[in-house]
Amino acid sequence: MKKKLIITKNLISCAQRHVRLEQCPTGILICGENIEKVAPQKEFQKELEDSGIEKIDGGEGYVLPGLIDGHLHLSFSASSQPVTELVNDTPSRILLREAAAAQTELKSGVTTVRDCGARGMSILELRDFIREGVIQGPDIIACGMPVTITGGHCNFCGLEADSKEEVVKAVRSLLKSGVDYIKVMVSGGNMTPGSNSMIDQYEEETLAAIVKEAHERGKKVAGHVHSVAGIRRAIQAGFDILEHCSFKDGDGEDYREELVEEMKKKNIAVNPAVGKAYILPAEEAAPQPDKVAMWAGFQKSRFSTTERMYQAGIPIFAGTDAGCKNTKFDELYLTLDMMEKKIHLSKEDVLLSATSLAADILGVGHKVGSIQPGKQADILIVKENPLDSFLNLKDVVMVIKRGKKVE
Secondary structure (H helix, E strand, O other), X not given: OOEEEEEEOOEEOOHHHOOOEEOOOEEEEEXXXXXXXXXXXXXXXXXXXXXXXXXEEOOOOEXXXXXXXXXXXXXXXXXXXXXXXXXXXXXXXXXXHHHHHHHHHHHOOEEEEEEOOOOOOHHHHHHHHHHOOOOOOOXXXXXXXXXXXXXXXXXXXXXXXXXXXXXXXXXXXXXXXXXXXXXXXXXXXXOOOOOOXXXXXXXXXXXXXXXXXXXXXXXXXXXXXXXXXXXXXXXHHOOOEEEEEEEEEOOEEOOOHHHHHHHHHOOOEEEOOOOHHHOOOHHHHOOOHHXXXXXXXXXXXXXXXXXXXXXXXXXXXXXXXXXXXXXXXXXXXXXXXXXXXXXXXXXXXXXXXXXXXXXXXXXXXXXXXXXXXXXXXXXXXXXXXXXXOHHHHHOEEEEEEOOEEOO
């Protein structure tokens, strides 16, 4: 089996949810798709002399685990009109768009993505083609179509279910199709015409039925949720991950410490999904023309509520919401920069939120998220130290996915 040896002077390992910068000559031996050994360079003299082993010199660059984008939408176009384009697309065009977006993510250093809702189920075919090695791309963790009410948020993805019986059947169908987890639109959303983030789409009993079906089959449940009432229902129903979790109350915020304490007790993680739309002018970022004023206030409140959850000890992991309006697929570095400067996570926690912490939350920590023997050889090399500035992550020198260099 073909082997590779990476030699670096700057290794950021992110192992055991600890960020460690090793600034000494280090070797990473890759055998096939996996990392075989990580040790001081002096222990690889035999490999250095073996002409059959490919040598990769990291130079003065920084070597770290491939990144994880924990919330995106590969079937969305990231244009100024993503919903309009998606609704008018054919299934074949949607699959091609998903593949192109996945390639963009991979080349930017993101080696694992979590798709949080696609139109149709072609995302599963793309996921499987990548896993089988037919094409190169990031590992995809996919929910397929999100569960929503008739006319509800992201109804254009194709799955609408209203009653408890309909929802249970929908979840069973998704699980039969082979989704990795279940995504539920607990509340309404901002980008869907006719919906808004204060609509509470399902009663707690219905949400609990979803959780029961998924958990019995070993799958996690994630909920898109903005309203306080929706957050409460999702917590009580037993959701594993809350997306956005913005504690909205009308045009403002209503942060509830008692709900956060319940989340902490139940080890519920949060993906705030703050991408470029939170730093663009509201006129450019608002998901609908009539929501510019709302979005301006929303941009500010999202940072403060997420910071309070972080300070309370809630696991926070990174996601861009890429694919949504004007939010591109190669901008995870912007999200990480925001998490440090706007939400005030420590630099170490920011990096963990896109590596080992994210991997553990998503149930793939045994495979990815750190540079350790036995893990997949998902590796990113950048020119400058990302711990000096997360904007340095955009200067990619090399990406290695499952032991193969990304061209």
